Each structure stands twice: as structure tokens, then as C-alpha cells.
Amino acid sequence: MTKKIETALVHDGRNPTRSYGFVNPKLVRGSTVLYPDMATKLETGRHILEPVDIYGLCGNETHFALESMIARIEGGTHCQVVGSGLAAITVPLLAYLNAGDHILVPDSVYGPTRTFCERVLRRYGVSTSYYDPMVDEAAARAMFQPNTRVLFTESPGSHTFEVQDIPMLARVAHAAGAKVFLDNTWGLHHFQPFTHGVDVSIQALTKYAGGHSDIILGAVSVNTDEDWHWLRLGALELGSYASPDDCWLALRGLRTLHVRLKAQEAAGLRVAHWFAARPEVARVLHPALPGCPGHAFFKRDFSGACGLFGVVFQPAYSAEAVVAMIDGLKLFGIGASWGGYESLVLPTTGTIKRTEGTGNFEGKMARFQIGLENVDDLIEDLEQGLAALRAA
Ligand SMILES: Cc1ncc(COP(=O)(O)O)c(C=O)c1O
Structure with missing residues (x-):
């Protein structure tokens, strides 16, 4: 049965048989995972791209439950939770970009995303151009350079609410060999990023998912194994982590x-x-x-x-x-x-x-x-x- 969104928000991401029969999943905190022997440790470590308990930094069942729910909401195959909405922007950018690359960012972007491009990406040799969020197709084609690796989008834009033509932008970006990132925090499940051509979708769970102004949390979703590889390994290499307490609160927030x-x-x-x-x-x-x-x-x-x-x-x-x-x-x-x-x-x-x-x-x-x-x-x-x- 394909559950509709209301049903998925209630039923997904929990397994009472693993929670002593309680409705809600356990809150798990931890760093060290103990193994019965070295062979098990070595074998387990090979499953870094899967929701497996390897080491605290790689996530535990609290993280995995939330990640499966966010992937479902976004219509993606995989999700990585990170420590803030801003980290959900910066972690994939660092994971995908190399020195010498160019990134296109809408003029209406969330301020700290612009600051990150100006202060961090610039120092690492990545150049940024800002574009009119309402750019038409001909002008969009002209924005791309041979080294443009990422077209960043945010729809609607921060404070000025320009809704972008994401399918057109994705078509043009893909023809130019660039990946499409979307800050989908405003859209939530009302905008399905992957059916509109997005490669990497970003959510500040701090907002409606949390819903009670008491957590700081972010999530990044993708829908191909190739993108998952970039995202997952990049997040781990950067030492990115999300508090299990905040993940648990986000899971609770999602129910309503x-x-x-x-x-x-x-x-x-x-x-x-x-x-x-x-x-x-x-x-x-x-x-x-x-x-x-x-x-x-x-x-x-x-x-x-x-x-x-x-x-x-x-x-x-x-x-x-x-x-x-x-x-x-x-x-x-x-x-x-x-x-x-x-x-x-x-x-x-x-x-x-x-x-x-x-x-x-x-x-x-x-x-x-x-x-x-x-x-x-x-x-x-x-x-x-x-x-x-x-x-x-
Ligand atoms: C559109 C958008 N993206 C990302 C963020 C960052 O979220 P956080 O506050 O969790 O870092 C915000 C925060 O206001 C936002 O408005």
C-alpha cells in the first residue's frame, strides 16, 4: 500500500517491537558500539552507506528513523540528518565542490548561505555568481560556465518569496552538467523536489518539522545511489552530526x-x-x-x-x-x-x-x-x- 502523507507521518519511522511496545521509538545516545569479535567489526564497517550501527558519528536508530521519514516526505531514496538547517546547506556544498569550481546562487538566497559562499567557498577556490531568481530560460543558459558544478536554488526565496521555475532550471543545469540543489524548507512535502529535477534537497528541520521552536536540525535528501555516495561520505568526512535528542523531538513534531x-x-x-x-x-x-x-x-x-x-x-x-x-x-x-x-x-x-x-x-x-x-x-x-x- 502506498501510504498518503498523513498516514506516513503517523506510521513511518517507528517500530514498537523495538521500543518495548511503546508507540514512539527509543531515544538512543551513544558513541562507542561494542562488537562480539573483530570479524563482526570489520564486516559491519563495510556498511557505511546503510543504516547500520557502526559508531555514534554514523548515526543510530533514532537518526535512521528520522532519516527514513524525511526521505519519504521529500520523495527521495536517502537522507542524512545534520546539526542545523545551515549545515544542511554547507555540508553538501563542501561534499560536492572542488577548488576551481563555480556555483550559481539566487540573489534571493538565505543570508547565511550567501555568507558561506563569500567567506568559506571563496577561500577554498570556489567562485560564486548570483542570479535573478526569476531568470528566463535563455538567460539561464547563459549563466553557466564550463566549471559550473552546482546550481543552487531556494524556492520561494528568503524574505522576498520569489517562486523559481525549478523544472526549467534543472533542465538547463543538467544540460550544462551541473547538479541542482534546492533549499526546500518552505515547500516541505508541498513541493516534491525529485519529480521536478532536483538532485539534492535541503530541509531546515528547525522550522515546521520541529514545530515548537525548541530544536536546531537539518536534513539533506537525494534520490540516486551516486548522490548518496557523495553526500553520505562527505557528511562523515566533515564530522557532521545531529543530536539524537533533537532528532527524537523532530520525529515527535512530524507526527502532527x-x-x-x-x-x-x-x-x-x-x-x-x-x-x-x-x-x-x-x-x-x-x-x-x-x-x-x-x-x-x-x-x-x-x-x-x-x-x-x-x-x-x-x-x-x-x-x-x-x-x-x-x-x-x-x-x-x-x-x-x-x-x-x-x-x-x-x-x-x-x-x-x-x-x-x-x-x-x-x-x-x-x-x-x-x-x-x-x-x-x-x-x-x-x-x-x-x-x-x-x-x-
Ligand atoms: C530558508 C532557510 N534555510 C535554512 C535555514 C537555516 O536553518 P537553521 O536555523 O536550522 O540553521 C533557515 C533559517 O532561518 C531558512 O530560513
């Missing part, structure tokens, strides 16, 4: 992911539409709304949304006015990250870096993460926030 995400999607859409009808707002950068760049690709490729989106205010409102609005909100926390159960807000203007002239909208911007509070309460809070915006 579907209902949380459905509720946050619906609440996010309600607040996004409410913003879109307000005179203070120029446009809403929510992939499901027509004002968002790449909205047509969202409709074509995604089966749903999460609760994170941007708002562009009318040009009359200053950055200080947006800060006054944010400071005036009572139910929205001011803080990084997203995907937890609580609502959050951050100013976008003045906090993000774009170098290719993209991401310039008509007014100052803020990013909203809609949590599990009552939506009427959130809208009431935003009403008085907009009053502070107007007054500033």
Missing part, C-alpha cells in the same frame, strides 16, 4: 506536522488576504497570491503553502514607521526563524542583502510567520499595528 501545517496555511492565507485588502499595503509576497513573483510556478508545482510570507507597504511609509508597527504588536514575537507554533515578525528592509538588483519592491517590507493563535486575535493585533504605522 500535517495538521499544524494545514492550520498555519489556512491562517496565513487569511491574514495574507486581509493585508492585501488594506490601503496601507502595496502588495503581499505570498506565493499563493497573484502579487508574488513566480505565483504561476507555485500554482503549477506546489500542493500547498506554509504560514510564512512578506508584506510590502505603500511607498509613503518609512522603514521607521514599519519598525513602529512591529514594536506595537503584542501577539507577534520579534525574532528569527519560523515554523513554530507562535506568530513572529521581522522587518525585511535594511536586513537583507541583494547584489543583483532584485527584490526591490515598491515600499518597505516585513516578514510574517503566522502561528496557531486564534486568527481574529492576530488580525485585531495587526489592526492596531497598522494604526501605529499610520501614526509614525
Whole structure:
């Protein structure tokens, strides 16, 4: 039976016969694995590409349970969990890139990914070019150099929410002999990376998988043995590791992911539409709304949304006015990250870096993460926030 996503989230990644009959899998911590004899040790060590207990760094059943669930959600064959969402970006980049290679990165990329390219990859002899996330096919073809090894994508983009044409970009990248990486944290199971041509898919499990703002964790998924070889060995050679406690919490978070995400999607859409009808707002950068760049690709490729989106205010409102609005909100926390159960807000203007002239909208911007509070309460809070915006 091919389980649908709700069923897989409940039934996969657990085996009560291995957990003393308890519903949830055991939490296993450990470094040393003891072997009965040397022959067993040598034989076990040959299975480094499989979910086998070899040494703590190679993972244990807590890691393997989570990895099998993430691979299922992403539609991949293999997954490697790592210590953070950022490590889920940097570990595969280091695993695949060689000195002299070139990488293409969208101008809308998550800030620390850009910093990693500028500060680390540069020192190791890898050059980076940034491209317009909404690039068309002809211009995309022209971006590739003979040494371009990776086309990095992030869809929708951080803070500015451009939805990328991943199938077209993957076609062009593969014709040029490059691998396609995708930061799929926003898409979760709503975007199936491997059916759209992606080779390496990245998830910050810190966000919706964890869902409770209490873990830092990442995962990288692939769908060929060749990619698994690069990824798995690269992660181990770099000494990458994920805390079993955080993996266990992510497993628990995943059991309720579907209902949380459905509720946050619906609440996010309600607040996004409410913003879109307000005179203070120029446009809403929510992939499901027509004002968002790449909205047509969202409709074509995604089966749903999460609760994170941007708002562009009318040009009359200053950055200080947006800060006054944010400071005036009572139910929205001011803080990084997203995907937890609580609502959050951050100013976008003045906090993000774009170098290719993209991401310039008509007014100052803020990013909203809609949590599990009552939506009427959130809208009431935003009403008085907009009053502070107007007054500033
Ligand atoms: C799109 C995206 N990718 C990756 C990350 C990094 O995740 P972590 O905070 O777990 O390192 C973030 C964090 O905000 C993010 O927004």
C-alpha cells in the first residue's frame, strides 16, 4: 500500500517491537558500539552507506528513523540528518565542490548561505555568481560556465518569496552538467523536489518539522545511489552530526506536522488576504497570491503553502514607521526563524542583502510567520499595528 502523507507521518519511522511496545521509538545516545569479535567489526564497517550501527558519528536508530521519514516526505531514496538547517546547506556544498569550481546562487538566497559562499567557498577556490531568481530560460543558459558544478536554488526565496521555475532550471543545469540543489524548507512535502529535477534537497528541520521552536536540525535528501555516495561520505568526512535528542523531538513534531501545517496555511492565507485588502499595503509576497513573483510556478508545482510570507507597504511609509508597527504588536514575537507554533515578525528592509538588483519592491517590507493563535486575535493585533504605522 502506498501510504498518503498523513498516514506516513503517523506510521513511518517507528517500530514498537523495538521500543518495548511503546508507540514512539527509543531515544538512543551513544558513541562507542561494542562488537562480539573483530570479524563482526570489520564486516559491519563495510556498511557505511546503510543504516547500520557502526559508531555514534554514523548515526543510530533514532537518526535512521528520522532519516527514513524525511526521505519519504521529500520523495527521495536517502537522507542524512545534520546539526542545523545551515549545515544542511554547507555540508553538501563542501561534499560536492572542488577548488576551481563555480556555483550559481539566487540573489534571493538565505543570508547565511550567501555568507558561506563569500567567506568559506571563496577561500577554498570556489567562485560564486548570483542570479535573478526569476531568470528566463535563455538567460539561464547563459549563466553557466564550463566549471559550473552546482546550481543552487531556494524556492520561494528568503524574505522576498520569489517562486523559481525549478523544472526549467534543472533542465538547463543538467544540460550544462551541473547538479541542482534546492533549499526546500518552505515547500516541505508541498513541493516534491525529485519529480521536478532536483538532485539534492535541503530541509531546515528547525522550522515546521520541529514545530515548537525548541530544536536546531537539518536534513539533506537525494534520490540516486551516486548522490548518496557523495553526500553520505562527505557528511562523515566533515564530522557532521545531529543530536539524537533533537532528532527524537523532530520525529515527535512530524507526527502532527500535517495538521499544524494545514492550520498555519489556512491562517496565513487569511491574514495574507486581509493585508492585501488594506490601503496601507502595496502588495503581499505570498506565493499563493497573484502579487508574488513566480505565483504561476507555485500554482503549477506546489500542493500547498506554509504560514510564512512578506508584506510590502505603500511607498509613503518609512522603514521607521514599519519598525513602529512591529514594536506595537503584542501577539507577534520579534525574532528569527519560523515554523513554530507562535506568530513572529521581522522587518525585511535594511536586513537583507541583494547584489543583483532584485527584490526591490515598491515600499518597505516585513516578514510574517503566522502561528496557531486564534486568527481574529492576530488580525485585531495587526489592526492596531497598522494604526501605529499610520501614526509614525
Ligand atoms: C530558508 C532557510 N534555510 C535554512 C535555514 C537555516 O536553518 P537553521 O536555523 O536550522 O540553521 C533557515 C533559517 O532561518 C531558512 O530560513
